[in-house]
Amino acid sequence: RKEVEQDPGPFNVPEGATVAFNCTYSNSASQSFFWYRQDCRKEPKLLMSVYSSGNEDGRFTAQLNRASQYISLLIRDSKLSDSATYLCVVNTPGGYNKLIFGAGTRLAVHP
Amino acid sequence: DGGITQSPKYLFRKEGQNVTLSCEQNLNHDAMYWYRQDPGQGLRLIYYSQIVNDFQKGDIAEGYSVSREKKESFPLTVTSAQKNPTAFYLCASTRDRGQTEAFFGQGTRLTVV
Numbered sequence: 377r378k379e380v381e382q383d384p385g386p387f388n389v390p391e392g393a394t395v396a397f398n399c400t401y402s403n404s405a406s407q408s409f410f411w412y413r414q415d416c417r418k419e420p421k422l423l424m425s426v427y428s429s430g431n432e433d434g435r436f437t438a439q440l441n442r443a444s445q446y447i448s449l450l451i452r453d454s455k456l457s458d459s460a461t462y463l464c465v466v467n468t469p470g471g472y473n474k475l476i477f478g479a480g481t482r483l484a485v486h487p
Numbered sequence: 488d489g490g491i492t493q494s495p496k497y498l499f500r501k502e503g504q505n506v507t508l509s510c511e512q513n514l515n516h517d518a519m520y521w522y523r524q525d526p527g528q529g530l531r532l533i534y535y536s537q538i539v540n541d542f543q544k545g546d547i548a549e550g551y552s553v554s555r556e557k558k559e560s561f562p563l564t565v566t567s568a569q570k571n572p573t574a575f576y577l578c579a580s581t582r583d584r585g586q587t588e589a590f591f592g593q594g595t596r597l598t599v600v
Contacts, residue, residue, distance in 0.1 A: 408586050419577055419591035420530070463529065465589070472535070472543050473584040475520065479529035 377402050380466050382478035389454055389485055397449045397481045399464030408467040409440055411449045413460045414480065420463055423449075454485045489514045493578050493592035500572075500599050508563045508595045510578035518584050519561035523547060524575040524594075533576075536561055537584045565597065572599045 382399045389395050401409075409426035424431065426438040426447050437450040447466075451458055464478035491512045500506045512519065518537045522530040532545030536555040550569025555561055561580075565572045575596050579589040 410588055417575075419594050421591070422588045425588060467586060472537060473518070473586065474532060474535050474543070474545065475579070475581070475589055476532065477522070477530040 378478075379403065379468065379476045380464055380478040382464050383481050384479070386482040386484055389483070391454055391456060391485055391487055393454045393485075394450065394452050395454060395483060396451075397462050397464075397483075399447045399449075399466075399478055401445050401447070401464075401466040401476075403466070403468050404442075404445060405469050406445075406466045407469060409438075409447050410465040411436075411438055411447075412463040412465055412477075414463055415460050420477075423462070451483075454483075456485050456487065459483055459485045491578060491580055491590055491592035493576075493595050495595060496593060498595055498597045500597065502599050503567045504599075505564055505566050506572075506597065508565065508576055508578075508597070510561045510563065510592055512559050512561075512580045512590075512592075514580060514582070514590060515558070516580035516582050516590070517558070518581045519555070520579040520581075520589065521545075521551075521553065521561070521563045522577045522579065524577060530577060533563065572597060 411423040412420040413423045414420040426440045430439045435452045439448045461480040461482045463480045494509045520535040521533040534553040536542035552564045577594045578592045
């Protein structure tokens with residue numbers, strides 16, 4: 377089982393749609409969770425951190441379910457500019473912490 | 488402005504040659520990471536370091552080497568032993584040992600011909 381798994385996508389949605397991405401992680405001791413956005417041929421950039429209580433930033437909502445080892449990202453009222461690949465990131469604790477990335481889910485928003 | 492600088496942005500090398508990718512950060516971050524990304528795929532961890540003079544292998548370390556002689560620098564050498572070196576290489580850093588968000592450099596596109 378991969379340490380971090382995401383919906384493979386791609387998701388093709390019209391402008392204004394609501395879209396949800398899911399991510400599961402295998403290490404129950406993981407403590408830090410993030411969603412990153414990556415545009416084509418660019419470096420990933422932080423979209424939002426994911427907190428236990430869930431958090432919202434404008435049209436974006438992130439949720440964490442520790443019992444199911446699952447995090448999600450909801451995008452409301454999709455814009456053309458939301459088209460990108462969304463990466464789920466989880467830290468793997470232990471003697472040496474490391475950040476593990478999911479393979480990413482591609483989103484294409486069309487007019 | 489603080490940030491991470493990777494150089495060069497594009498690099499072409501002949502097969503069988505070693506090549507070193509530079510990564511420098513002025514964020515005073517403890518941990519640094521190297522990832523590899525192939526077209527249409529996610530990031531795979533090559534090496535990471537949490538303190539000076541110490542580093543750990545990631546999932547795909549074979550054919551790569553690193554050093555961490557200074558806190559701000561974490562160069563990656565792609566050796567001739569790496570069978571498929573053509574890829575997009577990304578360097579990242581975190582303030583602490585992986586608990587907080589990672590900041591990325593702009594990446595180096597390595598093409599081996």
